[in-house]
Amino acid sequence: xxxxxxxxxxxxxxxxxxxxxxxxxxxxxxxxxxxxxxxxxxxxxxxxxxxxxxxxxxxxxxxxxxxxxxxxxxxxxxxxxxxxxxxxxxxxxxxxxxxxxxxxxxxxxxxxxxxxxxxxxxxxxxxxxxxxxxxxxxxxxxxxxxxxxxxxxxxxxxxxxxxxxxxxxxxxxxxxxxxxxxxxxxxxxxxxxxxxxxxxxxxxxxxxxxxxxxxxxxxxxxxxxxxxxxxxxxxxxxxxxxxxxxxxxxxxxxxxxxxxxxxxxxxxxxxxxxxxxxxxxxxxxxxxxxxxxxxxxxxxxxxxxxxxxxxxxxxxxxxxxxxxxxxxxxxxxxxxxxxxxxxxxxxxxxxxxxxxxxxxxxxxxxxxxxxxxxxxxxxxxxxxxxxxxxxxx
Amino acid sequence: xxxxxxxxxxxxxxxxxxxxxxxxxxxxxxxxxxxxxxxxxxxxxxxxxxxxxxxxxxxxxxxxxxxxxxxxxxxxxxxxxxxxxxxxxxxxxxxxxxxxxxxxxxxxxxxxxxxxxxxxxxxxxxxxxxxxxxxxxxxxxxxxxxxxxxxxxxxxxxxxxxxxxxxx
Amino acid sequence: xxxxxxxxxxxxxxxxxxxxxxxxxxxxxxxxxxxxxxxxxxxxxxxxxxxxxxxxxxxxxxxxxxxxxxxxxxxxxxxxxxxxxxxxxxxxxxxxxxxxxxxxxxxxxxxxxxxxxxxxxxxxxxxxxxxxxxxxxxxxxxxxxxxxxxxxxxxxxxxxxxxxxxxxxxxxxxxxxxxxxxxxxxxxxx
Numbered sequence: 001x002x003x004x005x006x007x008x009x010x011x012x013x014x015x016x017x018x019x020x021x022x023x024x025x026x027x028x029x030x031x032x033x034x035x036x037x038x039x040x041x042x043x044x045x046x047x048x049x050x051x052x053x054x055x056x057x058x059x060x061x062x063x064x065x066x067x068x069x070x071x072x073x074x075x076x077x078x079x080x081x082x083x084x085x086x087x088x089x090x091x092x093x094x095x096x097x098x099x100x101x102x103x104x105x106x107x108x109x110x111x112x113x114x115x116x117x118x119x120x121x122x123x124x125x126x127x128x129x130x131x132x133x134x135x136x137x138x139x140x141x142x143x144x145x146x147x148x149x150x151x152x153x154x155x156x157x158x159x160x161x162x163x164x165x166x167x168x169x170x171x172x173x174x175x176x177x178x179x180x181x182x183x184x185x186x187x188x189x190x191x192x193x194x195x196x197x198x199x200x201x202x203x204x205x206x207x208x209x210x211x212x213x214x215x216x217x218x219x220x221x222x223x224x225x226x227x228x229x230x231x232x233x234x235x236x237x238x239x240x241x242x243x244x245x246x247x248x249x250x251x252x253x254x255x256x257x258x259x260x261x262x263x264x265x266x267x268x269x270x271x272x273x274x275x276x277x278x279x280x281x282x283x284x285x286x287x288x289x290x291x292x293x294x295x296x297x298x299x300x301x302x303x304x305x306x307x308x309x310x311x312x313x314x315x316x317x318x319x320x321x322x323x324x325x326x327x328x329x330x331x332x333x334x335x336x337x338x339x340x341x342x343x344x345x346x347x348x349x350x351x352x353x354x355x356x357x358x359x360x361x362x363x364x365x366x367x368x369x370x371x372x373x374x375x376x377x378x379x380x381x382x383x384x385x386x387x388x389x390x391x392x393x
Numbered sequence: 394x395x396x397x398x399x400x401x402x403x404x405x406x407x408x409x410x411x412x413x414x415x416x417x418x419x420x421x422x423x424x425x426x427x428x429x430x431x432x433x434x435x436x437x438x439x440x441x442x443x444x445x446x447x448x449x450x451x452x453x454x455x456x457x458x459x460x461x462x463x464x465x466x467x468x469x470x471x472x473x474x475x476x477x478x479x480x481x482x483x484x485x486x487x488x489x490x491x492x493x494x495x496x497x498x499x500x501x502x503x504x505x506x507x508x509x510x511x512x513x514x515x516x517x518x519x520x521x522x523x524x525x526x527x528x529x530x531x532x533x534x535x536x537x538x539x540x541x542x543x544x545x546x547x548x549x550x551x552x553x554x555x556x557x558x559x560x561x
Numbered sequence: 562x563x564x565x566x567x568x569x570x571x572x573x574x575x576x577x578x579x580x581x582x583x584x585x586x587x588x589x590x591x592x593x594x595x596x597x598x599x600x601x602x603x604x605x606x607x608x609x610x611x612x613x614x615x616x617x618x619x620x621x622x623x624x625x626x627x628x629x630x631x632x633x634x635x636x637x638x639x640x641x642x643x644x645x646x647x648x649x650x651x652x653x654x655x656x657x658x659x660x661x662x663x664x665x666x667x668x669x670x671x672x673x674x675x676x677x678x679x680x681x682x683x684x685x686x687x688x689x690x691x692x693x694x695x696x697x698x699x700x701x702x703x704x705x706x707x708x709x710x711x712x713x714x715x716x717x718x719x720x721x722x723x724x725x726x727x728x729x730x731x732x733x734x735x736x737x738x739x740x741x742x743x744x745x746x747x748x749x750x751x
Binding site for chain 3: 061062065067069070105106107108232233234235241246247248253254320321322323324325327334336338340350351353355359360362363367392393
């Protein structure tokens with residue numbers, strides 16, 4: 001059964017007046033197809049262009065749809081954690097913590113202090129790794145091939161740290177219901193602190209190499225501007241919202257875990273280059289957030305004390321009848337997990353809905369595209385930092 | 394928006410030009426230092442292989458002589474890739490024990506793991522009571538057919554890997 | 562807090578019948594249930610009164626007697642952050658529909674499309690009402706509890722017999738127990 005509604009954005013073909021017009025012009029429909037080096041995954045955007053200027057952009061999603069929400073209705077709560085990992089596979093720790101926090105809220109478990117601090121440390125390390133990936137691939141989209149490998153070298157060190165503690169480089173299954181799986185020993189914690197000491201001068205190097213480069217500024221400043229009201233209307237969160245100047249970070253405004261004990265700033269786009277709400281400001285918010293994450297990890301390393309890493313959790317987890325909507329600040333925005341449980345006679349959730357930040361940001365593409373050139377559109381897609389695993393679930 | 398070279402004054406034009414050249418040269422100086430100043434991080438695989446950390450979760454290995462057929466691993470697996478069949482010990486057979494003292498009451502007739510389905514999450518290894526199911530460090534096990542990815546841990550050639558893979 | 566909000570909604574929108582669904586367990590969240598026909602007016606009130614300024618997601622749930630659509634709202638206000646679960650229900654599984662709120666909250670555009678795709682609930686006056694995650698000509702609504710995958714899609718067989726590996730999937734735990742049960746059943750028949 002094909003849909004009978006027209007694709008929006010199509011324009012009536014202009015009628016030809018043979019006396020006055022000799023050349024008929026039309027909009028060219030291009031497919032920035034599922035296979036494209038700059039769409040950060042299998043995203044298909046149908047662009048209608050008038051010579052080089054984009055008139056409409058219509059995203060078509062679903063190329064990575066794996067029916068995760070339906071699968072979760074048949075899995076027990078511990079078995080869902082590997083599935084939640086695979087949502088935003090570049091920020092798995094944040095995904096795991098959001099889901100586990102939702103389950104722990106309904107279960108009422110108390111998580112030991114050491115486990116909470118280790119969770120914060122791993123999630124902030126994951127935030128650095130994710131922003132390095134965003135930085136590297138964004139520069140690569142715009143034609144700068146070198147920062148990509150510099151960022152990936154540093155990211156490799158973080159992934160090596162994660163492999164030593166959890167066993168995997170990208171899909172960790174590390175944050176468990178009630179605590180964390182494995183403990184960090186002193187040698188590993190020393191390596192974290194050595195990594196931070198070596199990494200901080202590298203961030204200054206990225207700033208000199210990319211952020212203040214005239215070519216990069218000309219490609220990203222004043223491109224893809226969104227106002228704060230548009231961001232709130234479309235539900236944008238994370239660096240996209242902060243890049244437009246609105247100071248909103250769930251770690252400060254609605255603190256979860258032990259974030260209220262930590263001292264860090266919320267970085268907001270300030271228009272140092274370009275105008276607030278453009279691609280450059282969204283990018284610089286991410287780069288500055290890396291500095292904030294380094295601060296948080298250093299504070300965690302000072303606060304860590306020996307203790308247990310897993311609280312008391314029943315062997316078979318059954319949740320009371322009800323629902324919970326848990327939101328946390330993930331590197332790409334606010335991830336929301338809406339978990340509905342039928343009652344204590346079922347080991348599986350009744351419904352697990354994932355509110356994905358990248359899905360909401362993809363809906364902003366038809367807003368940002370008209371009037372840009374195709375090259376600017378590539379810069380815009382890169383600046384909202386989408387991961388298709390999260391968009392399509 | 395298309396870039397227009399600022400041309401409201403000579404100073405603006407040459408200022409923009411100078412900025413572009415200056416920032417490019419600064420960037421090139423950073424990358425130029427990598428020619429001699431930085432040690433290469435690439436390792437020449439396959440002649441050199443990286444040593445994986447102890448907890449690395451690569452291919453699973455099941456030490457069949459220690460398995461008590463509790464099927465906890467099959468129930469914990471989120472993708473149902475472990476296939477186990479067992480039956481009661483035949484009458485009058487000797488009582489066997491695992492390496493940590495538990496007695497084996499069931500005779501294991503099938504223990505197959507489909508490593509093509511396995512998501513390497515490690516949930517099965519944590520629930521195994523005798524710790525016979527572990528993650529090895531083997532990541533080079535590509536096969537030509539999908540059926541070849543099903544490992545039967547009772548087959549004699551697979552059992553022989555025990556000396557190589559099991560640590561204790 | 563939810564009771565005050567429900568009272569305000571009832572005062573502002575006639576026929577909304579907002580009632581608070583109190584969670585049975587204190588750890589879970591309570592929500593507000595409103596009449597499906599008034600959802601546009603209720604959301605307009607929430608936006609104009611400043612109670613909620615961001616629509617985060619629209620989630621659909623299939624409780625077998627009725628279909629429920631949950632609107633997840635949030636208030637991004639540093640002084641008083643808040644979140645709200647607003648529910649509407651329909652018992653019509655074939656033609657259940659609600660008015661779209663994408664003119665008030667443009668975030669609803671993609672979210673309502675996903676709700677339609679997964680649950681089969683239609684949204685009137687939606688600017689682009691088609692499936693978003695499944696292919697456009699897919700049949701059935703996957704997140705319904707009675708959903709069965711179609712056998713053929715555009716001439717291709719969904720779940721082909723030769724690739725499903727059914728022989729391995731049913732793992733047999735105690736073959737002697739199964740043999741015993743079969744013999745007992747055969748004995749009973751005889």
